[in-house]
Amino acid sequence: MNLSQFENTFSLFNEFVNEVLPDTDRQWRPALSIHDEQDRFVIACELPGVNVDDLHLDVHDGVLEISGERTPPVTSDEVTVRANERASGKFRRRVRLDDAVNKEAIEADYRDGVLYVTAPRMEETMPRRIDVRTHSTG
């Protein structure tokens, strides 16, 4: 796990760190990443081969929870799994969202087996350029 300090002019005053919470009680721990795209955060979770009906996304008490289940390859008398490196079963990943995140406006897309959760920043925390007014004396 590496928690890299991101370069941002706000970082001196605020740590916009979304904290990834520990999860040890599930069979599969899908890989997660968090990116700061200036006006929003994108949390990407690798969930290949998951049925959208088995995928749940909740926000509660400031915690984003991605949970669900991936079914293992089907077996029968005629079909056997000869080797398997891919985890399956229940999964749950949780991220404690920072106060800068607008929790009401969270959206999610599932594309090519990756779940992208987009969480925009609260309006007042958006990067703003401040104009310097010049005055002429005389």
Added chain:
Amino acid sequence: MNCSTRQSALANPFAVAHRVLERSHRPTQSGPGALSVIEAETGVRFEFDVPGFGSDDITIDVEDGLLVVTGLQKDRDDKGTEVYSERRVGEFRRVLRLDRKLDPSTIEADLKDGVLQISVSRRPEAERRSISIRRPVSDA
């Protein structure tokens, strides 16, 4: 090169033995290219976890009974600054030796929801042929 998995064809009369030969860019188990091997009487299906890979990012080659699957994510769609990441580097290479019972010309590949499925059918059973010995022609 390390031959990691050795499957015995004797254990299951329908088993089609093959070997997973090479694994690179895979520091631990469940990175991109993680594999399931599913066998049936009709053939074998390989399933690879390739989250975030498009069909343009994957190459599948077969030569002399070797199936080589390579993936390279050209356009990792991570914009902005990385705050935290467990996601591994977006590339992998898997080499599998296909058992002779499999017919490489029947390979089919599908990519859906970040899972690459490659299926290979068994060859039809070779027919037995009886060969009779020619009688020498003698002139007498």
